[in-house]
Amino acid sequence: MTRTTEGEQAPDDVLVALADPIRREVLAALAREGGATSTSLAASLPITRQAVAKHLAVLDRAGLVRAHRAGREVRYEADLQPLRRTMRWMDTLTTQWEHRLNAIKDLAEGATGP
């Protein structure tokens, strides 16, 4: 049954979004400086505005970015909250892993032993 954080499900969309270097760069830019538009972002990137827009759409699906319309331009700002879940997922993984490592170590010590 285990009603605790046993199953910490992997945040699919977030990991997919972070897998692309340009998307990471965009996200980092938004995290450093505040909001920006697809056009302004494209200015400092080696790709077109439309390509940036697609990347922003991916980041949006992952919940890592939020769009706000301001007149004729759309301003995006970062929301890194979803990263917490992702880090938690990684942490549960590593915990299980280390748990296993310790079990092995203990077994070895018990066998040849002190």
Added chain:
Amino acid sequence: MTRTTEGEQAPDDVLVALADPIRREVLAALAREGGATSTSLAASLPITRQAVAKHLAVLDRAGLVRAHRAGREVRYEADLQPLRRTMRWMDTLTTQWEHRLNAIKDLAEGATGP
């Protein structure tokens, strides 16, 4: 100059490796139970042994998995150490972000508030 963890570079290979659900499942399986072979893993997955082998290769490039030859079979075991770097990278991002949020909040309070 900032000789601290200023530039925490994003672990490309790790994020790419984690972007695929099957790869995550393989990694989780290796973290839970100990080592396994491409053949044994393929038994509990909806894909062929060759496909699993490819995934293991990706995980290996990311340093998340290590291969050990034992006779005619190759045993893989997890190494989740690279995840630490990834988590650190995420952490620096969120830190910058929260720093920015606070700056904005303070500014707002200073303008309208007490």
Added chain:
DNA sequence: CGGATGTGCAACCTTTGGGTAGCGCATCCG
């Protein structure tokens, strides 16, 4: 009003990624 400026959308192209099938080679074991 009318020209900039900023987006959205759709068609299209090319590369990459996940997957399979087939074969050759090493290794184990009766």
Added chain:
DNA sequence: CGGATGCGCTACCCAAAGGTTGCACATCCG
């Protein structure tokens, strides 16, 4: 020895991802 068993490698297929171009539409401002 000789048949299983396990892997590696290559060729090949297909769908999706990243990118570009072109154009229509809304909004701002002189």
